Amino acid sequence: MTLSDPKVYLSLLVFLPAVAALVLAVLPRLADESYKLISLAVTIFVFILTLGFFRSGAPIDFEAGVAEMQNLFNVDWIPSFGIQYFMAMDGISFPLVVLTAFLSVLAMGASWPITKHVKGYCILFLLLETGMLGVFMALDFFLFYVFWEVMLLPMYFLIGVWGGPRREYAAIKFFLYTLVGSVLMLIAILMLYFNSDLTRLDAQQLADAGIVSVEKGGDAAQSFEKWKESDLPLAQRYAEITKEADLTQRKQLHTFNILALQQMGQHTDLFDGEALWGKSTQWWAFLLLFIGFVIKVPSVPLHTWLPDAHVEAPTPISMILAGILLKMGGYGLIRICYPICPNAGYQMAYFVCFVGVLSMVYGAFAALAQKDFKRMVAYSSVSHMGYVVLGLGVWSAVADTGYNPDYWKMGANGAMFQMIAHGISSAGMFFMVGVIYDRVHHRDLDKFGGLFAKMPLYSGLAVGIFFAGLGLPGLCGFIGEVFVVLSVWKYSYALAIISAAVVILTAGYILWAIQRVYLGAEYKGPHGEAITPITMRELSIAVPLLVLAIVFGVYPTALLNYMQPSVDMQIDRLAVWTEEHDNRATASNPLGSQDGQVADAWQR
Amino acid sequence: MQPVTLQNVVDSLVDNTLDMSLPFFRPELALCATIVILLFVRIFKGGEYIPSFFIAILGSITALILAFPAEGFESWATMPRQELFTGMLVYDTLTAFIRIFLLSFVVLFIILSRLTGIADAKDGQDYYALVLGATLGMCIMSSANHMMMLFMGVEMASVPSYVLAGIVKGRQRSSEAALKYVIYGAGTAGVMLYGISLLTGVLGSAHLPTMAASLADLDIPNLLTTAEGRLTVMVLVLGGLMLGVGLAFKLSAVPFHFWCPDVFEGASAEVDAFLSVASKAAALVLLLRVGAGLGLTTAELPVADSADPPRVIAVAANETTAPTQNAVLVKQVADSQDATHVGGGPLSPVRRFFVILVSLIAIVSCTFGNLAAYGQTNIKRMLAYSTIAHAGFMMMAVAAAIALAGRDVVDARTAVSALLLYITLYLFMNLSAFAIVAFLRNEMHSEDIADYAGLIRTSPLTAVMMTAVLVSLIGLPPLAGFWPKLRVLQALYMAGGPLMTFVLVAAALNTAIALVYYLRVAKTMCIDPEPDTRGAVSLGFLPAAFVFVVSVPVLIFGILPGPLANWTDLAVSQLFS
Incomplete structure (x- = not known):
């Protein structure tokens, strides 16, 4: 217990x-x-823990x-249901964990x-933080779900x-959308669980x-030999089941272990x-999980909860929503779906790529049309998260x-980078809107x-953060977007051209917003007398975000x-899987791979 | 061999009753004794000074202690199924489990009644006698092995409930509820009795295993080929449906649910808790007993530990029993077997009938209950519809268990274990929900959801506990209500086949449907502003402590359901064998 x-x-x-x-x-x-x-002290302490x-060494x-999972551990939680308390981090989850702890502060x-x-606010906020950190670390499918x-x-x-005037409507809409998604996820979990079988994995895979x-x-x-001899309950079940020599009579050893399910899937x-x-x-399973995650991302046409939730939520909760909750959808896609x-x-x-591009285009047009500052930022999130779905989905290893696999790797890395970058820039944008709204x-x-x-100081910081959201070279938004758009080129010209064009729309709505809010001769709106310079507390939130946006933009x-x-x-593993899959399909069907053909046909 | 004389028959009957049956019947006997004492103690001088609460609580705790297995729960793992009173009742782990469940509930319930003051000094003995009498009926219901006992149990549980629904004197709604309940109950009991007489008439016995054996001998697929046979089958189907009417009434399953919201609204919240937890649990176990009793014979049960795969046995049994001259029909039967996945054997048509009927009623009850709860403004009425929905969800587990029982005993046990887990956790959820409603009624004389507005300001513990219970009723982790739902969904998945897949999807989506109305109550309590007219609401120490004690398990079992799940697993370890 150290x-x-x-x-x-x-x-802890x-x-x-x-x-x-x-x-x-x-x-x-x-x-x-x-x-x-x-509460602030607790969030800071958690951030220090991350x-x-x-401290290497x-x-x-x-x-x-x-590349592999680090700090992995595995304890039985509810043995009779086969659910484990199983956590670890790898390069996909670790940055998200740090981002979560950072944005919580x-x-x-x-x-x-x-x-x-x-x-009540502080209690709920802290509970929320536990849930967010847990999602990114859990490797048992059930623990993840919980x-x-x-x-x-x-x-x-x-x-x-604590929300705005239409808060109750927005809150229940958010809850209902997410719950429908997670119910679908639950069905998918059961499907995968009852078809899984640990005895089919070899020593290395286990x-x-x-x-x-x-x-x-x-x-x-x-x-593996040592494990089979051990008195762990799972090992004993394994031994008991594998004792049956006749393979057709053998029972299955089901599991919720996400890593084991990945091995089985591949x-x-x-x-x-x-x-x-x-x-x-x-x-x-993929379809159900995809719907569940894409509601959270959110992608068009399942995004309609987001503008309401974002607009009605208080500023810090908008920051959490945009900065972290949306990332869970993307994380689910890369960790579980594929x-x-x-x-x-x-x-x-x-289909996945199409959903991504559709969200990018739709979100950008919708952002252009908004009159509400916060709603515009909310729609920009829909558009920016479209890059994530697109980048993860460009299966160009065919x-x-x-x-x-190189282009797909570029897309997936771009998508992951975009998740972090968007976490920084969108949280910053919502905060900046909140500052002026207050x-x-x-x-x-x-x-x-x-x-x-x-x-002047506030406006300078805000413009910097909005530029990061726009994807200006030298700021964090640029790297992810450019990786994704480049990677699509090898997958589909049409999608690549559309997604590249979205950059213009993005520039359009962000520049236009900057022009309408920060530029111009003088402020003529209501409560002009209340406009005071940015406070130290606000500065200490905005500056770290802008600094990170610059650091990741200059030194990704x-x-x-x-x-x-x-x-x-x-991605390498999936590319190998694709090749094996195509070979198997060709071997069983000399005319060519059926799935491959379908995929090819879709591309053209 | 001894000659069959009257003396011998009487002797063996006495031996059987005294040596074998009565020891297993001790908790029920304790209940009987308590009821007698409650009713007669006032005859004696000074008897009126003994509070009836003490007699009731002592009696129910004694019964509960007697219900615990003497050799510890581990002994359940090897406990054989025994028939008591020459086959009238069955004593197995399920009986033992549900008896502990019912008696624990009654102990809590008597404390609740005392705390809310519904059973006052004047008519306390009537109230407690009725509660204990209904419990006795429920114990018999859940161990019934004979149509006679089934009917007796249902009536013994129902008649005191009718009175309990109207126990608050001088309230019109309460009397109306009781009257509605009586009329509905009497009507369905009559239909059920008719159904039972049809079934026993055709099958020649009212003893469930004997009925199952005669059903198997009838060879239903073969009967269907002749006109006369079809008539027999029709009578059987009619009898089964009529029996189902009586059970559906107890379960408040759609379309026999109409009494439920009215009775729940009219009766006091404490009685609602009794009806929604104990009565439902007993009815569900009875449903399972009927399904397993008529749908399975020991001969056709797949052997769990046998080296042969269950499906091979089933197919072989099917081939030997199916008449070869009706190839088309056999194929149809085989096809529909694939659709419902109930396994083979001569009783597979019975199981199929049962599974289809129960799962359809379950889906409709679940969906209807959830949808109808939306528009309610009275909390008891809303919880009544919620009870209908939950009963539907639990019936799905019964359907899955019977569908699985013909194929894989181990999986079927898992399904029953899911049902027991559901029942057990439902106790905590509904008892605390109704307890809060009852205590709040005492404080603010209202049961309208709107009057709960802003309760979190003056009574934070109550509001937080109620929110936790409601969220647990939705079935969201990490609260306890999630696990039984998960187990039921797992059982449905294991049962497989298009019908069960449909039930699975419907059940899962119902979770999302249920969200809105439960959350509305939580929202009213936690978000809405407090009305100016209402003063401070505080429950007092003992009521708050009671609510705390019954709702904390919702949190604890939400995080650590393991021990409870092990217990329910143990309680089903000898089932279907």
Whole structure:
């Protein structure tokens, strides 16, 4: 039970906010300020804990340049249901965990203007943080689902109690959309669970899935033998089931382990059985999961909860929503959808890309049309998250390219980079809108103007952050967008041209907004007298965001060092899978791969 | 062998009753004794000074202690199925489990009644006697092995409930509720009795296993080929449907649910808790008993640990029993077997009939209950519809269990375990919900949802607990209500086939439908502004402590459902064998 044990460290990281929330709940009445200070201290402490991973060589750290899962641990949670308390981080989740902890600190700092029921606000905020951190670290599908759902209720109340005039409508809409998505996800989880079978994996695959623990440099086969002899409940079940020599009579050893499900999806035919209406299990699972995640992303046409939720939510909650909650959809796609159901992803690749491009275009046009400042930023999120879906979906490792995974890697890395960059820039944009809203109490784009003269420092920072959102070279938004757009070129010319054109629309609505809000001769809207210069507290939230936007724009390697190995490894595996799949299809059908043909036909 | 004389028959009957049956019947006997004491204690001098609450609580705790297995719960793993009173009742792990469940509930319920003051000094003994009498009926319901006991149990549980619904004297709504309940109950009981007489008439027995054996001998696929046979089958179907009417009434399943919202609105919240938890649990177990009793014979059960795969046995049994001259019909039967996945054997048509009927009623109840709850303004009425929806959800587990029982005993047990888990957690959820409603009624004399506005300001613990319970009723993790839903969905998935897949999807989507109306109550309490007219609402220490004790398990079992799940797994370990 030392802090260098991943079990302790990661649990502390995830559950510290929840424990703090519990303590706040039973604490006797304090001044409102103290609740905020305690919560801020907790979020800062959690952020420091995540920073602890950067100390390379320390007992617990996160090494850059390593593709595999790190700090992995695995404990039985509910053995009778086969659910484990299984967490780890790799290059895909680690940046998101740090981003979550970081934005939580800033959002808590941005919560100072909140004066209504502060105690309840702080408790719900801290519970929300536990849910968010848990989603990115959980590797048991069920644990993932539980964390995913844990966030819903705090979010509902945070929007519903502290939101704007239409807060109740927005809150229930958010809840309902997400719940429908997660119910579909639950069905998919059950489908995958009941078709999974751990006994079909070999020693190396079990080791990769974190079931058999192998010491550094150890041999997987040896550890596997040792594991089979051990008295772990799972190992005993394994031995009991594999005792049956006749393969047709053997029972299945089901699992919720996401890594094991990935191995099964890529190396076995367990999920290929027909489920319904001639479609395979994984086709349905992919579709259900995709809908569930895309609601969260959100992509057109399932995005309609987002503008309402964002507009009605208080500023810090908008920052969390845009900065972190939307990323969970993208994270789900890359962690769960594609690796577990590669065949379905392959068949639906074009559909996924189309959804991504549609969101980009639709979101950008909708943003152009908005009169409400916050609504415009909300639609820009729809547009920007479209890049993420597109980048993850460009399955360009096909026969035509000689199964070259490089472009797809570029797309996936771009998508992941875009998630972080958007987390920074959109949180910043929402905060900047909040700063001016706190002063003039309106968000009508047409009634702004001339803020540069009255609040020069604020306007300068805001313009910088908006440029980061626009994707100006040298700022973080640029890297992700350019990676994604370039990668699409090898996949489909039409989509590439459209997605490149979206950059112009983005520039259009952001520049136009800057012009209407910050430029112009003088502010003529309501409450002009209330416009005061930006405060120190606001500065200390805006400046770190802008600094990060610049750092990642100028030196993206800082992030890619951590992220790229894991993303590349996953794409490499999927590219290998594609080649094997096509070969198998060709072998069984000399006229050519059916799935491949379908995919090709879609492309042209 | 002894000659069959009257003396011998009486002797063996006495031996059977005294040595074998009665020891297993001790908790029920304790209940009977308590009822007698409650009713007669006032005859004696000084008896009126003994509070009836103490007698009731002592009696129910004694019964509960007697219901616990003497050798610990582990003994359930090897406990055989036994028939008591020459086959009238069955004693197995399911009986033992549900008896502990019902008696634990009654103990909590009696404390609740005392705290809310519904059972006052004057008519406390009537109230407690009725509650214990209904519980006795429910115990018999859930261990019935004979149509007679089934009917007796249902009536013994129902008649005291009618009175309980109208126990608050001088309130018109309450009397109306009781009258509605009586008329509905009497009508459905009559229909059920007719159905039972049809079934026993055709099958020649009212003993469930014997009925199942005669059903198997009838060879239904063969019967369907002749006109006369079809007539017999029609009588059987009619009998089954009529029996179903009685059960559906107890379950408040659509279309026999009309009494439920009216009775729940008219009766007091405490009685609602009793009707929605204990009565539903007993009815669900009875439904399972009927399904398993008529749909399975020991001969055709697939052997769990056998090396042969279950499906091979099923197919072989099917081939031997199916008449070869009706190839088309056999094929039809086989096809529909694929559709519902109920396994083979001579009783597969019975199971198929049962599974289709129960799952369709379950879907309709679940969806209807959830949709109808939307428009309610009275919290008890809303919770009545919520009860209908939850009963529908639980019936899905019964359907899945019977569908699986013909194929894989282990999976079928999992389905029953899901049902028991659901029932157990439903106790905590609904008891605390109705307890809060009852305590709030005492404080602010209103049961309208709108009057709960802003409760979190003056009574934060109550509002938070109620919110947790409501969210748990929706079935969101990490609250306890999620796990039984998950287990039921898993059972439905295991059952497979188009019908069960449809049920699965409907069940899952119902979770999303249910969200809005539960959340509306939470929203009213936590978000809406407090009305100026209402003073401070506070429950007092003991009521708050009671609410806390019954709703904290919703949080604890939400995070650690393992021990409870192990217990329900143990309770089904000998089922279907």
